[in-house]
Amino acid sequence: MATGRTHRPATRSRGIPEATVARLPLYLRALTALSERSVPTVSSEELAAAAGVNSAKLRKDFSYLGSYGTRGVGYDVEYLVYQISRELGLTQDWPVVIVGIGNLGAALANYGGFASRGFRVAALIDADPAMAGKPVAGIAVQHTDELEHIIEDNGVSIGVIATPAGAAQQVCERLVAAGVTSILNFAPTVLSVPDGVDVRKVDLSIELQILAFHEQRKAGEETGHESAAPAPVADAGAVEAGRKGPDGDVPAVMPA
Amino acid sequence: MATGRTHRPATRSRGIPEATVARLPLYLRALTALSERSVPTVSSEELAAAAGVNSAKLRKDFSYLGSYGTRGVGYDVEYLVYQISRELGLTQDWPVVIVGIGNLGAALANYGGFASRGFRVAALIDADPAMAGKPVAGIAVQHTDELEHIIEDNGVSIGVIATPAGAAQQVCERLVAAGVTSILNFAPTVLSVPDGVDVRKVDLSIELQILAFHEQRKAGEETGHESAAPAPVADAGAVEAGRKGPDGDVPAVMPA
DNA sequence: ATGTCTTTGTGAACGCGTGCACAAAGATAG
DNA sequence: CTATCTTTGTGCACGCGTTCACAAAGACAT
Incomplete structure (x- = not known):
């Protein structure tokens, strides 16, 4: 998982568990594919396989929405x-x-899945005056000064932050002040927001680090250490990838 | 949270809970910032605030790693x-x-946080022959034909998929066959992989849909429906944003 | 050396999410 | 109309993750 919900600890919305909400888009995607192939009905088993989940879980998820299936047949x-x-x-x-609107922002603007399913890119905003007016994905970039103006005029309630980490919190505050109540954050920072504002984050660096952890673990098991004791560690990994830094006791200095 | 782990149901690795692993990068980032400011020690309270989590949770997380703190002082x-x-x-x-190496792939290649913390972009691969040789982020793009070759020569065990959805599963299979055991998937598809391979996904579209759900809920509460009954729905939202589609009973046709 | 004060490390309780397993419901055939 | 077969919907139990609350540990002053 690349993101994590912030705030709203156990406020299950309208009885639908958060975990279920997070899977609905997955089901929707699988169903849309079936719809395009003109498949009339699916069983929980088939749909679950397509969505990559357990069929019992899927049925329970759907049960929160209501009884939309037909026993003996499946779902329409x-x-x-x-x-x-x-x-x-x-x-x-x-x-x-x-x-x-850097590399990432531009990529997001061009992302096709964005426009589908009810989402519409109302504006692209960047702090660089040189970007202003330049078209990206067919939309002219506007300067940050216009931010409040744009949010209010378009009734925008969802904002995507793709700025450098240093600017993210400030941008966030301006978005919230202007009326945005849902934020998707791509900047590698923890955003603090007032209650009532939802933040979801997508963090490439964190995802990679989690993968590295598991990768290291796999490599360690492979080469023999079954680690029952707290920490044999010290020479973890180094698999076939040559390089293995001086794994000394000096704290590694980390850039950025 | 933007991603979700696949496979490995309850295989807690080496006693460190998955949830804790997912937070370690967050702590590391906060600590690195402190380190750069030459702060010698932090209390769990301070660090927790910086990482946006509960201090008790942080202490418990650290307790899985060992006793690295000093009571009455904090952590070095x-x-x-x-x-x-x-x-x-x-x-x-x-x-x-x-x-x-489309818009997204290029953005990822240019992403600074990539190079830091031990990750090194060994190669950029694209199926378009016209891309071959073109430099992106200072690295020449190579053709898909070279994939297996590259993986093996460089001992790559982590792969990032930023292809269109249609190509993702096939690319995934080739990566795995060539020796990759951890995959970060940006394509909007469910990847199926053999046991032992970790997949994490980052899905913009899913994140937005989750935000939309909560946004709709907020708008609904605001305008009065406290929804105790199963489903008053039907006219959810429409806040101040003008447009409100013909919310009829005909299933909406969804593009892409 | 003793006492006070701060902060960690963790035992215990609780709640959410998952998965099993089965009863209820409906389709379908005879 | 009855029997059989399929598939949903869910009660229940279990395990993970979170949080509280406090005892233990060490720093620091006297």
Whole structure:
């Protein structure tokens, strides 16, 4: 998982567990694919396989939405697509602003899946005056000065932050002050926001580090240490990848 | 949270809970910042605030690594940076390949946080012959034909998939066959992999949909429906954002 | 050396999420 | 109409993760 919810500790929304909400988009995607192939119905087993989850879990997830299946048959694909879309709020239009049009921001602006499913890029915003007016993904970039103006005029409630880490908190505060209540943060920083504002983060660096942890573990087991004692460590990994730094006792100095 | 772990149901690695592993990078980042400011020690309270978590949780997390704190004082910043780095496997070099050099792939290649902390972009791979040889982020893009060759020669065990959804599973299989055992997937598809291979996914579209769900909920509460009954729904949201589609009973047709 | 004060490390309780396993419900055939 | 077969919906138990609250440990002053 690349993100983590912030705030809202156990405030299960309307009885639908957070874990279930996080899977609904997955089901929706699988269902949309079936719909395009004109498949009329699916069983929980088939759909679960397509979404990569357990069928019992899927049935329980759907049970939170209501009884939309038919016993002995399965679920009506079209109907379920509609119900999930509605539950997720995708039957309405969500204008979104992207702040920080660097490599990543531009990539996001160009991302096709963005436009689909009710999301619409209302504006691209960047602090660099040289960027202003330049078209990215067919939309002219606007200067940060316009931020509040844009949010209010378009009724934007979802903001995407793709700025450098240093600027993220400040941008966040301006977005929130202007009326944004949901933020998707790509900057490698912890954002602090007032209650009522949702933040989800996507952090490449964290994901890689988690993978590295497991990778190291696999390599360690492979070469023999079964580690029952607290810490044999010290020479973990070094698999076939040559290089293995001077694993001394001096704290490694970490850039950025 | 933007991603979700796949496989490895309850295989707690070496006694360190998965949830803790996922937070270690967060602590490391906060600690690194402190280190750069030459702060010698931190209390669990301070560090927890910086990382955006509960102090009790942080202490319990650290307790899985060992007793690295001093009661009455706190934690030695440098020492902790080193211990966490070692635990995460960041004291060694991790060559990484990025497959799919479109907008996103290029953004990832240019991402600074990539190079830091032991990760090194070993190669950029794309299926488009026209891309071959073109430099992106100072590295010449190589053709997909070279994939197996590159993986083996560089001892790559971590792969990043930034291809279109349609190509992801196939690329994944080739990566795994060539020896990659950890995959970070940016393509909006469920990847199926053999046991022993870790997959983490980052999915923009899913994140937005989760935000939309909560956003809709907030808007609904605001305008009055406290929803005790199963489903008053139907006119959720439409806040001040003008547009509100014909919210009829015909299943919405979803592009892509 | 003794006492006070701060902060860690953890035992215990609780709640959420998952998965099993089965009863209920409906389709379908005879 | 009855029997059989399929598939949903869910009660229940279990395990992980979070949080509280406090005892133990060490620093520091006297």
